[in-house]
Amino acid sequence: MTDHLARARRQAIRFLASFLLVTILFGFGFGLTQDKYGDLPLACQVIPLLKAKYYRPLSLSRLVRTYLQTGNVPALLSCLGDPYTKYLTAEEYNRLLEENKGVYGGIGLYLEYTDGYLVVFKTINNSPAARAGLQPGDRITAINHQPTAGLTKEAAVGAILGPPGTKVVLTVQRGSTLPAQDITLTRALIDPSVEWEIRTDPQAGKIGWITLTQFTEETGKDLDRALRIFAREQVAGVVLDLRYNPGGLLLSALEVASHFLPGAEDIPLVSLQYRDQTTEHFYAYPNSHPSFPLVVLINEWSASSSEIVASAIQHLKAGVLVGNTSFGKGLVQDVIPLRGGGALYLTVARYLTAGGYSIHQTGVTPDVRVTLPSVPRAGAGEADLALLQVVDHLQTETALQILRQLITVRRRPAA
Numbered sequence: 001m002t003d004h005l006a007r008a009r010r011q012a013i014r015f016l017a018s019f020l021l022v023t024i025l026f027g028f029g030f031g032l033t034q035d036k037y038g039d040l041p042l043a044c045q046v047i048p049l050l051k052a053k054y055y056r057p058l059s060l061s062r063l064v065r066t067y068l069q070t071g072n073v074p075a076l077l078s079c080l081g082d083p084y085t086k087y088l089t090a091e092e093y094n095r096l097l098e099e100n101k102g103v104y105g106g107i108g109l110y111l112e113y114t115d116g117y118l119v120v121f122k123t124i125n126n127s128p129a130a131r132a133g134l135q136p137g138d139r140i141t142a143i144n145h146q147p148t149a150g151l152t153k154e155a156a157v158g159a160i161l162g163p164p165g166t167k168v169v170l171t172v173q174r175g176s177t178l179p180a181q182d183i184t185l186t187r188a189l190i191d192p193s194v195e196w197e198i199r200t201d202p203q204a205g206k207i208g209w210i211t212l213t214q215f216t217e218e219t220g221k222d223l224d225r226a227l228r229i230f231a232r233e234q235v236a237g238v239v240l241d242l243r244y245n246p247g248g249l250l251l252s253a254l255e256v257a258s259h260f261l262p263g264a265e266d267i268p269l270v271s272l273q274y275r276d277q278t279t280e281h282f283y284a285y286p287n288s289h290p291s292f293p294l295v296v297l298i299n300e301w302s303a304s305s306s307e308i309v310a311s312a313i314q315h316l317k318a319g320v321l322v323g324n325t326s327f328g329k330g331l332v333q334d335v336i337p338l339r340g341g342g343a344l345y346l347t348v349a350r351y352l353t354a355g356g357y358s359i360h361q362t363g364v365t366p367d368v369r370v371t372l373p374s375v376p377r378a379g380a381g382e383a384d385l386a387l388l389q390v391v392d393h394l395q396t397e398t399a400l401q402i403l404r405q406l407i408t409v410r411r412r413p414a415a
Contacts, residue, residue, distance in 0.1 A: 036071025043067050043076070045338050046087065054085070055275050055331065055347050082347055084333050090341030092154045095161060100249060102193045102216035106161045107168065107185045109134060110213070110246055111153060112301070117141075118148040118156055121301055122244030124213055125195055128185045134172065136244060136301070137388055141180055142171035164189045194222035198233055201400065204407045208235040208292070212256065215248030215305040220255030227259055227289045236407045237293035239399050240309075243323060243392070247304025250282070250332060250351075256305075257312040258285040260294060260319065269312040271356070272332055272349040279352075284312075293406035294319030295399045298366055299391075303327035311353035311364045320406070321366040322399045324391075330360030368402065370395045 037043075047063045058080075067076045073087050088096060098104050108127020109120050120138040123130040140148055143159040151159075160168055166187050173180040195211040208230040212219065230238065240260070247253075250270070257269050261284050268281035296319050298310050307326045313319045332351050336344045352358055372391050 039073050042073050042087070042338065042340065042342070046073050046076070046344055049336060049344055049346065050080075053334070053336075053346060053348050054080075055349050057275055082331075084329075084331055084345070085347045086152070086154070086345050088154065088335075088343045088345055092158060093335070093337070093341065093343040095154075095158060096335065096343075096345075100216055102191060102218035104161060104190055105164045105166075105187050106190045107132075107187055108190045109160075110244065111140065111156060111160075112246065113153055116149075118151070118153070121246055122213060124190060125211075127190060128188050132183050132185055134170075134183070135174070135389075137174075139173040140170055141173050144169050145171070145182075162187050193218045194226055196226040196229075198230070198235060201236075201404070204236045204404045206233060206235040207400075207403065208233075208238040209241065210238065211241040212245055212306070214245060215252035215256065217249065217252065219248070219252045220259070223256055223259055224289075230292070231290055235292065237295070237403045237410075239295050239297065239403060240313075240319070241297045242302045242306040242310060243297050243299040243395070244301045245303070245306040246301070246327075247306055247329065250305065250308070253305035253308040254282055255285060257309045258287050259289055260287075260292075260313055261316055262287045262289065262291050264316060264318075267316065267354065269354050270308050271352040273352055274349045280349075291318070293403060293410050295403045295406070296321050297395055297399050298323040298326045298364060299371075299395070300324050300363070301327055302364075303329040307359055307364050308351065308353065311355065311359065314364065314367065315354040320368065320402050321364070322368045322370060322402060323366050323395045324369060324371040325365050326359070326363040328359055328361045328363035330358045368398060370398045 047060070047067065050058055050063055051060050063076070066079050067073070070076050070079065077085055077087060107129045108124035109129040110122045111118055112121045113119070118140045120134055120136055120140065122136055123134050140156070142148060143156060146159070148156055162168065164187050167184055168187060169182055169184050171180050171182050193216055195213065197209050199207045199209055201207050208226070210223065210226060254269055258264070264284040265286055267284055269284050270282050272280045272282070274280070294313065296310050296313055298306065298321060302310065303326065307329065310321055310326065314321050330350050331347045332349045334346055334348045336346055338344060350358055350360060370391070372387055
């Protein structure tokens, strides 16, 4: 009786396996007639990587079923509900590599999708975008007369970037009442790594002002040069402006934070926590710069690497954070090259700040909060740009006031 049941069970399993195989092959064959599964070789690379490296556990059978249902890799990835995990074409991957180097041909602005709209995050000083008057919160509704609705951010950026000297037409919507207008810009060579200057303050004397617009391979080196000049010029204090900075390379964030944290080499500035709960710690690099009185500016569009730097400085009490609660991006992506020239931009871990906590979807809270309740945390394209500029000005003035106080305390003779 037992042998009979065992044989019946084996026959049932073989029948079920055969049935599933036939069903899959039938569905696959039908899908080919519906223009599905054209990227099957790509799926055979992506699905095992998702199974092995994604920061949350994923079922292999569910991934396969989702691919069979959606019929292409981008749709499969979108089903994860993770906006940071995506497939990069060979062109997008090469563009990302160029951007990470820190110099590229473009118009000098950062973009983000907010509430379904492609919105200007920030413009780079003296760039074509800044000279044309583009402002944070402006919506880009079309690029070269092609609507941006439905475009990925990578595709939109790809349409804007190009060789210096060539032109691009942006259709810009400012606010909710003004009509959209076309603006023609001439692309230039963009080097966004570090913007810095020495300002003369009537109360404090020389103040070093550093604006980081993103974190690239060159950011740490450029910041090192600026701080050496500040030391030579004997500035009294420094303002580090991380507002509107969307982030960038993790190692660049470590370099930047280390420049403001002398003697912190034994302290982990950020830790990566993988799905198996193993944790990788990243420590501060040796720092040869003097310690300046420091104020750090952040706002609701300071994200990722900006938040790593800001939280490390705050936790180690190396400076005072001023502004608004940051964006709250606490996930880390790896870029994995694939056969065919493209790459998988994959979320592989969440990060913990120097204080050991996650800021994902909560952000970094500044020590001194300066904002207006009428300006929304996200969706600045709907906000009154005049109010947004008022907030920026108030944050800047507050940072200067606090820096003056820190400088006064530093200059006060010891009792």
